[in-house]
Amino acid sequence: MSHRLVKLLGQEAPWLMGVLNVTPDSFTDGGRYLDTPAALAHARALLADGAHILDIGGESTAPGTRPITSEEELARIEPVVRALAAEAVLSIDTYHAATAARCVELGARIVNDVSALxxxxxxxxxxxxxxxxxxxxxxxxxxxxxxxDRPVHYRDVVREVGDWLAARVDAALAAGIDTDQIVLDPGWGKFLSLDPADSWELLARFEELAARFRPIPVLVAISRKGFFGVPMADRDPLSQLTSLVAVQKGAALIRTHHVRMAAQFLDAARRMRLDLPAARVYG
Known part of the structure; x- marks a missing residue:
């Protein structure tokens, strides 16, 4: 059974998901694309750089930020979604059902729910x-x-994250959602743990997660995360290098702020004939 993403994108995996934050307070670029013309210009630049998907968010969920209502969220993103729906495969980064429903009605094809329903x-x-x-x-x-913002302790981070995700898959299936609709994001940085070692361990053993859930695609979303331990300006190369290693370990999607650099890393990997397993499974 082919995953719905294969049919939707019609391109070989791995796929690039470009981040578009229509927010005043996102941790890396808050405020830069809050007005619609700036958001549209950035979205089209991400597509030109090689994004297969645009992940549009109207609310920052970084630790310490303020939750907002669906109405406030839609006021930020609806004009952007309306303008881009005919140009790109859109993902809506929301945990609000009303936001998701409205954006799907406008043409979005993916809902990226950080709360896992x-x-x-x-x-x-x-x-x-x-x-x-x-x-x-x-x-x-x-x-x-x-x-x-509280310490989360793991005895075996890969097994425990996998068990947690498996329970959410079961909940989704019980709610009538099909397996071929589901993509999994293990979470990284402070969403996972205040201890950077947990994020690195999850990356080092990423193949265990990918194998456990196949044929459900697993997304790697580590772009510019704080666990890298370097200033924000220095995080893009580390983001792409570690994402590429995750792809070698089975990741099907890379969520990234710097699509052009991610595409360059993937192109170099293909030219060196590195094994990219997702291309076989989801191509």
Whole structure:
């Protein structure tokens, strides 16, 4: 059975998901694309750089940020979604069912829910009834990652994250969502743990997660994360290098702020004939 993303994108995996933050407070570029013309210009630049998907968010869920209502979120992103729906495959980064439903009605094809269907009791029905692909993200510390600022301890981070995600897959299936709609995001940085060693361990053993959930695609979303331990300006090369290693270990999607650099890394990997397993499984 082919995953819905294969049919939707019509291109060989791995796929690049470009980040578009229509927010005033995102941790890396908050405020730069808050007005619609700036957001559209950046979106089209990401597409020109090689993005297969645009992940549009109207609310930052970085620890310490303020939750907002669906109405406020839609006021930020609806004009952007409306303008881009005919140009690109759009993902909506939201945990609000009303936001997801409206954006899918406008043409978005993916819902990226950082709460993994836990924050809004109506979200599972929206995904089931309207049929978008849904990304379920691990965040052990609660249904919303805004408040994730307490230490989370793991005995075996890969097994425990895998068990947590497996439970969310079961919940999605029980709600009537099809397996071929689901994508998994293990979560990284403070969403995972305040201890950078946990993020590195999850990357080092990424092949275990990819193998456990195949044929459900697993997304690597480590772009510019703080666990790299370097200033923000220095994080893009590390982001692409580690994402590429995750692809070699089975990741099917890379969520990235710097699409051009990610595309260059993938092109170099192909020219060196490095093994990219997702190309076989989801190509």
């Amino acid at each position: 836990r924050a809004d009791p109506e979200m599972a029905a929206v995904v089931r009834d309207l049929g978008p692909v849904v990304v379920l993200m691990h965040a052990k510390d609660g249904p919303l990652p805004h408040a994730t």
